[in-house]
Amino acid sequence: MELEGLNDAVEFGAEMREENFSFQEGETFLNHGSYGSVPKCVQQVRRRFLDEMSRHPDDWYRRNVYKYWQESQKAAADFMHCDPKDLVFVENATTGINTILKSCRYKAGDILLYTTLTYKAIAYTCQATAELYEGVKSAELDIQFPIASEDEICEKYEDFFKSNPETKIAVLDAITSPSAVVMPLKRLITLCHRYGVLAVVDGAHAPGLLPVNLTELGADAFTGNFHKWVYTPRSCAILHVKREHHSWVHPLVTSWNQHLTLDEQFFLVGTIDHTAYVSAKYAVEFYQRIGGMDKIIGYTSKLASEAHEYILKKLKAEPLQIPQSMESPTMRVIQLPDLSQYPCTREGSIAFHTDIRYKYNIQCAIEVIQGHLHLRISTQVYNTLEEYKRLADCLLEVIQADKKN
Numbered sequence: 100m101e102l103e104g105l106n107d108a109v110e111f112g113a114e115m116r117e118e119n120f121s122f123q124e125g126e127t128f129l130n131h132g133s134y135g136s137v138p139k140c141v142q143q144v145r146r147r148f149l150d151e152m153s154r155h156p157d158d159w160y161r162r163n164v165y166k167y168w169q170e171s172q173k174a175a176a177d178f179m180h181c182d183p184k185d186l187v188f189v190e191n192a193t194t195g196i197n198t199i200l201k202s203c204r205y206k207a208g209d210i211l212l213y214t215t216l217t218y219k220a221i222a223y224t225c226q227a228t229a230e231l232y233e234g235v236k237s238a239e240l241d242i243q244f245p246i247a248s249e250d251e252i253c254e255k256y257e258d259f260f261k262s263n264p265e266t267k268i269a270v271l272d273a274i275t276s277p278s279a280v281v282m283p284l285k286r287l288i289t290l291c292h293r294y295g296v297l298a299v300v301d302g303a304h305a306p307g308l309l310p311v312n313l314t315e316l317g318a319d320a321f322t323g324n325f326h327k328w329v330y331t332p333r334s335c336a337i338l339h340v341k342r343e344h345h346s347w348v349h350p351l352v353t354s355w356n357q358h359l360t361l362d363e364q365f366f367l368v369g370t371i372d373h374t375a376y377v378s379a380k381y382a383v384e385f386y387q388r389i390g391g392m393d394k395i396i397g398y399t400s401k402l403a404s405e406a407h408e409y410i411l412k413k414l415k416a417e418p419l420q421i422p423q424s425m426e427s428p429t430m431r432v433i434q435l436p437d438l439s440q441y442p443c444t445r446e447g448s449i450a451f452h453t454d455i456r457y458k459y460n461i462q463c464a465i466e467v468i469q470g471h472l473h474l475r476i477s478t479q480v481y482n483t484l485e486e487y488k489r490l491a492d493c494l495l496e497v498i499q500a501d502k503k504n
């Protein structure tokens with residue numbers, strides 16, 4: 100299969116959007132971080148795989164799909180710098196973390212650690228896993244803004260490990276969500292290992308966004324979405340498991356290959372649609388052909404800085420209080436003023452998001468962080484500064500209208 104129809108000779112920005120993406124006309128998408136976006140040529144690859152499956156289901160499942168899956172596994176492993184035998188596909192990062200936490204065996208007293216910045220679905224996974232075992236607990240490490248330095252984070256973890264030697268697993272973020280903080284991951288993994296704690300990484304946003312070398316990183320397990328920043332169709336994430344843990348890690352769904360190798364087990368989890376996974380190879384090709392990490396992150400991080408600065412000035416707002424070294428290259432967070440129309444609750448954030456979407460046709464993330472509404476913007480190769488300027492104007496209109504009421 101070839102990647103067809105890619106126009107890689109276009110400039111990033113409006114032309115890239117027009118040529119290579121299929122967004123609804125008249126809509127502005129400034130929220131790539133939530134669901135990613137699939138280039139037209141990668142959508143086409145997936146459709147061709149679906150057609151092949153429909154033409155001859157027996158050939159697809161009995162003969163062809165494992166070969167395609169392994170090719171894609173190899174492309175994903177090369178992209179993440181690891182041995183393909185240690186990397187498998189799962190539907191999403193939530194499944195990746197659930198897989199590791201629920202494969203692990205615990206004894207009374209064990210602690211599963213997450214933080215106040217952990218993605219809620221993952222925090223709930225820690226709690227739900229602990230509840231499966233008598234005497235096992237989950238604990239939340241308190242991390243509040245402002246964050247002064249990476250050292251401050253490492254010290255908090257170290258203090259916790261010192262006073263809680265029963266900590267079995269720490270779920271570490273690569274980039275938090277919705278707060279978009281880049282955590283000092285390598286240092287935290289080293290710290291975990293010094294205290295005999297398994298380091299399980301929620302790298303939901305990391306592939307394609309941060310330069311991750313999974314072999315050097317040394318986490319016990321790492322999951323990351325490819326459907327966010329690597330342009331694969333949804334649902335496609337990777338799960339990397341250190342060789343020494345293969346014996347106890349199994350898919351959440353027990354199937355025919357239960358007693359075989361890690362990749363054979365994760366390939367066969369009943370009869371599923373593998374087409375997002377087997378398209379990953381082509382999404383990686385798209386990523387590389389439009390310029391690879393240097394060019395993509397070069398463009399998107401400059402755009403994020405400019406957009407961030409513009410919105411802050413326009414709204415006279417505050418950025419999230421974190422050191423520059425912990426800022427995500429392609430996502431920025433801005434505190435919004437407290438507004439009477441939109442309470443600082445989940446319902447308030449949904450109402451705000453809905454109004455921006457339907458009044459102005461703009462997609463952005465609005466979330467509650469530490470009791471206040473915050474805006475999170477994402478930047479991608481199809482975005483331009485003009486789009487964030489328009490967002491700032493629209494936000495200002497909403498804020499000024501609220502003040503008049």
Ligand SMILES: Cc1ncc(COP(=O)(O)O)c(C=O)c1O
Nearest residue numbers: 191192193218274275276301303
């Ligand atoms: C830090 C973090 N963890 C986990 C997830 C869950 O990703 P998914 O819904 O693809 O499982 C997200 C999604 O945005 C995230 O940002």
